[in-house]
Amino acid sequence: MAVATIIASDGDGGVYSGDDGNDLMFSGLGSETMDGGTGIDTIDHTVWDGAYTFNMPTGLNSFGGxxxxxxxxxxxGDGNDTVAGNNEDNTIFGGLGNDILEGGNGIDKLSGGIGNDTITS
Structure with missing residues (x-):
C-alpha cells in the first residue's frame, strides 16, 4: 500500500520528490524542482499571491529555475493565475483573482474561485 507524503519547500531551492502515494507538496518562494511521482499528487502554490502562470504538462511557470x-x-494563490492542465484527470483551484484555467485532455474539475475567471476544458 502506497503512503502519502507531505513535503514543504524550505524556500531556499532544492529538489523534492514524492513517493508512489498521493502526495501533497507545498511550493516555496525560492527556485526549486518538485516531482509528485506516481499517484494523484497535489501542488499547493497558495504561498504566492501575485499573478502566476503554471503549465502542468511541462512543469514550467512564471519563474525561471x-x-x-x-x-x-x-x-x-490569490493572484491572477493562468494554469494549463495536463493529460491526466486534473483538479485545479484558481483561488481569488481573475484566473484563466484550461483543463487539458483528462476528465477535469476546475474552480476559478472569486473573480472574473475564464475556464475551458
Missing part, C-alpha cells in the same frame, strides 16, 4: 512535474491537482 522552478519546475513542478507529475501533478494532477493544483491549488493556486
Amino acid at each position: 522552478e519546475i513542478y512535474l507529475n501533478f494532477e491537482i493544483a491549488k493556486m
Whole structure:
C-alpha cells in the first residue's frame, strides 16, 4: 500500500520528490524542482499571491529555475493565475483573482474561485 507524503519547500531551492502515494507538496518562494511521482499528487502554490502562470504538462511557470512535474491537482494563490492542465484527470483551484484555467485532455474539475475567471476544458 502506497503512503502519502507531505513535503514543504524550505524556500531556499532544492529538489523534492514524492513517493508512489498521493502526495501533497507545498511550493516555496525560492527556485526549486518538485516531482509528485506516481499517484494523484497535489501542488499547493497558495504561498504566492501575485499573478502566476503554471503549465502542468511541462512543469514550467512564471519563474525561471522552478519546475513542478507529475501533478494532477493544483491549488493556486490569490493572484491572477493562468494554469494549463495536463493529460491526466486534473483538479485545479484558481483561488481569488481573475484566473484563466484550461483543463487539458483528462476528465477535469476546475474552480476559478472569486473573480472574473475564464475556464475551458
